[in-house]
Amino acid sequence: MSTTHQPDTSGMTCAGLLIRLLRETYGVDLVFGIPGVHTVELYRGLSGSGIRHVTPRHEQGAGFMADGYARASGKPGVCLIITGPGMTNIATAMGQALADSIPMLVISSVNRRDTLGCGQGRLHELASQQQLMAGVARFSHTLLDAANLPALLARAFAVFQGERPGPVHIEIPIDLFAAPAPAAISVEPARLYPPSPAPEGIALAADWLRQAERPLVLLGGGCIDAQDTARALVERLDAPVVVTINAKGILGRDHPLDLGANAALSAVRRLAAAADVILAVGTELGETDYDVVFDDGFALTGKLIRIDLDAQQLVRNQSLALGLVGDAQQGLAQLLEHFPRPLSKAGAERTARALAELALTDNPDFASFVPLYEVLHDALPDAILVGDSTAPVYAGNHLVSQPAPRRYFNASTGYGTLGYGLPAALGATFARPDLPVVALVGDGGVMFTLSELATAVEEHLPVVILLWHNAGYEEIRRFMDASGVERLGVDILAPDFLAVAQGFGCAAARVGSPADLAQALAGRPLDAPLMIVVDASAWQQSLARQGSISALHRWSGSR
Structure with a gap:
């Protein structure tokens, strides 16, 4: 019988133990952080640890990089952040990760134990940093004794592995970094398995689905590590599938049952309303995935079956008939066992009719971006597309079909922050150096984190930054116009991005047509970033000169 290895840690500090646990127990090999006077002792243990340190130019950028890294890799992104302003800076990124259930470990300093809560005007002091961060984290904890560090990290990774993930914040007082570590600790990680849905509930769900005449499946981001099982199940059920933006690619590119992330469009809404049994797995059924027109028009009238790690989420947003608490992969696999042979529910025909009615590539809101995504597909068919809140992303949410999960994500949903696209794309590049990565950003949103270009150049990251330049906040301009509000604050000055x-x-180019874009992508460097500024006005004029956008529709993946 094997015994647990307990190495000698005598003479090691709390900071040194933290780095050792991250590397040896949890396999962390990359952290994002900006050093400060409060974290110098923490950095002592990084050198020679085997953990690579990346220095963003702002803590919000660090958080977005960790988010993009986690989404692309499936592993938690880790940040080292200073007390006070470092934490308030990263709070927005943590809010985005919390909204989308992205695993992120944020380790910060905090003032000395004997000064906490005293209001003495100490450097970087907050009345309660822990309480402030608790609102954007699954939990926030102040470490007061180095002996409790192993258990605290185990708790954090239990969140990532066994329940609905999200950011976890651990703060360590600056006087504790240099405190002695316990004499001996276990470096073996605990084996933790997520819960499995109740078999009797699975059996009832299978019975309902078997009897259904018009079944529908909704797959969310909680399913992205269950691609093969999810695809096999929906094919056995012969049911149309609506995916969320974070679940794009789960059925592969252009699957005949895939309705895409189009729940807010009328043809899909009618199909959903007519469904007599709906299976929703790993999705919160939230507004920004199912109701991006904000009219509460996505209505489910049939029996709703939900599988989710979060029991409370099961009873939110839609009327529930059957709730199964558990892991998506296990739930899908258990359901699959009940369907050894495919059913016949006219799923592909129902899907095809809805897609034909949608006519996405002819939709005037999307059609201008079809050639953009066509060129990207032709030049970089395996690329990870990481987006900000910008016009090409709003269209891409409906148009893009990807070959696998973790290849398309953005900040236009959930928390909906600006500035996400560029740093998140850098994080994705660190996670998947084997794949090209494209950041889809706008001239307004990119200004929030434009300084991260320095990080991309410094780290020799071959990310493509595709910048849609429409001279301001176009989405807000449209909302103001539609609401009869005089435009104010939306026609903003932009720099010369080149x-x-x-x-x-950073290499840069300006383009005004699909042909220009194809040429710029063909010449992209493989060891450095490239910024491509798309002049939106020139782009539209180029398409108009060609007489018909539909003539450009050669990309079979345009939905």
Whole structure:
């Protein structure tokens, strides 16, 4: 019988133990952080640890990089952040990760134990940093004794592995970093398995689905590690599938049952309303996935079956008939066992009719972006597309079909922050150096985190930054116009992005047509970033000169 290895940690500090546990117990090999006077002792243990340190230019950028890394890799993104302003800076990124259930470990310093809560005007002092961060984390904890560090990290990774994930915040007082570590600790990680749905509930769900005449399946981001099982099950059920944006690619590219992330469009809404049994797995059924027109029009009238790790989420947003608490992979696999042979429910025919009615590539809101995604597909068919809140992303949410999960994500849903696209794309590039990565950003949103170009150049990351330049906040302009509000604050000054990029040492090009874009992508460097500024006005004029956008529709993946 094997025994647990307990190495000698005598002479090691709390900070040194933290780094050792991250590397040896939890396999962390990359952290994002900006050093500060409060975290110098923490950095002592990083050198030679086997953990790579990346320095963003802002803590919000660090959080977004960790988010993109986690989404692309499936592993938690880890950040090292200073007390006070470092934490308030990263709070927005944690809010985005919390909204989308992204595993992120944020380790910060905090003031000395004997000064906490005293209001003495100490450097970086907050009245309660822990309480502030608890609102954007699954939990926030203040470590007061180095002996409790192993158990605290185990608790954090239990959240990532066994329940609905999200950010976890651990703060360590600056006087504790240099405190002695326990003499001996276990470096073996606990084996933790997520819960499995109740077999009797699975059997009832299978019975309902078997009897259904018009079944429908809704797959969310909680399913992205169950691609093969999810695809096999929906094919056995012969049911149309609506995916969320975070679940794009789960059925592969252009699957005949895939309705895409189009729950807010009328043809899909009618199909959903007519469904007599609906299976929803790993999705919160939230507004920004199912109701992006914000009219509460996504209505389910049939029996709703939900599988989710979060019991409370099962009873939110839609009327529930059967709730199964458990892991998506296990729930899908258990259901699959009840269907050894495919059913016949006219799923492909129902899907095809809805897609034909949608006519996405002819929709005037999307049609201008079809050639953009066509060119991207032709030049970089395996690329991970990471987006900000910008016009090409709003269209791409409906148009893009990807070959696998973790290849398309953005900040236009959930928390909906600006500035996400560029740093998150850098994080994805660290996670998947084997795949090209494209950041889809706008001239307004990119200004929030434009400084991260320096990180991309410094780290030699071959990310493509595709910047849609429409001279301001176009989405808000449209909302103001539709609401009869005079435009104010939306027609903003933009810099010369080519000059800015070149000032950072980043290659850059300006394009105004699909042909220009194809040429720029063909010449992209493989060891450095490239910024491509798309002049939105010139792009539209180029398409108009060609007479018909539909003539450009050669990409079979345009939905």
